[in-house]
Amino acid sequence: MERRRSLPDVLAGGIFVLIGGAFVVGALGYELGSPLRMGPGAFPLLVGVIVAVLGLAIVIKGLIAGEVAEFGPVPWRAIAVIVLAVIFFGSTVRGLGFIPTSAVTALLTTLASRRIRPITAVAVSAGLTAVGTLIFVVGLQLRIPLWGPWLGF
Missing domain, CATH: 1.10.287 (Helix Hairpins)
Known part of the structure; x- marks a missing residue:
């Protein structure tokens, strides 16, 4: 053995x-x-x-009892896009507000996949933004502005 x-x-x-x-x-x-x-x-x-x-x-x-694992190519594009999306969210949520920042962040993360279509990306972004707003701003009552001062609201 x-x-x-x-x-x-x-x-x-x-x-x-x-x-x-x-x-x-x-x-x-x-x-x-x-x-x-x-x-x-x-x-x-x-x-x-x-x-x-x-x-x-x-x-x-x-x-x-280890198992032999073979790794495929590293998805560098996906890693870079997701890291950039997280950095974008953290650095702009106070200035842009939760809704626009969440929408752009979700849209950026959908770019990590090469197989997603633009209409699907927009639908996912809208859905995640709505659910995130309901959970974090409405449900948990986080003190994050929905629309930030950078937008003039």
Whole structure:
């Protein structure tokens, strides 16, 4: 029986262990409290331990029963467009407002796929903008203007 190792699983599990360990170290700077009266450091400590243990399990699985995964070409265009869309949203939401920024961001992210048609992109953008507005501005009552000062509203 051939023993396979999965480098992606080992690397991903290692990242989880590092992130969980960082949470544990950060949580130790806060008061932990007792089980009946937990302090502000108890929840991050618990989350950090759980993430680290899951990461360790992924590392062990990758070392023992890994699977050989073949990767295709990296979709650089999609990665670049999505990163640019997120940067656009974060830097313009206060100035343009939630509705125009969400619409442009959704439209940009649809450009990540080469197979989407323009009418579908516009429909997806309109739908995501409407749903996002209902969830974040109406439902969660985030204090984000619908139309920003850059537009003169």
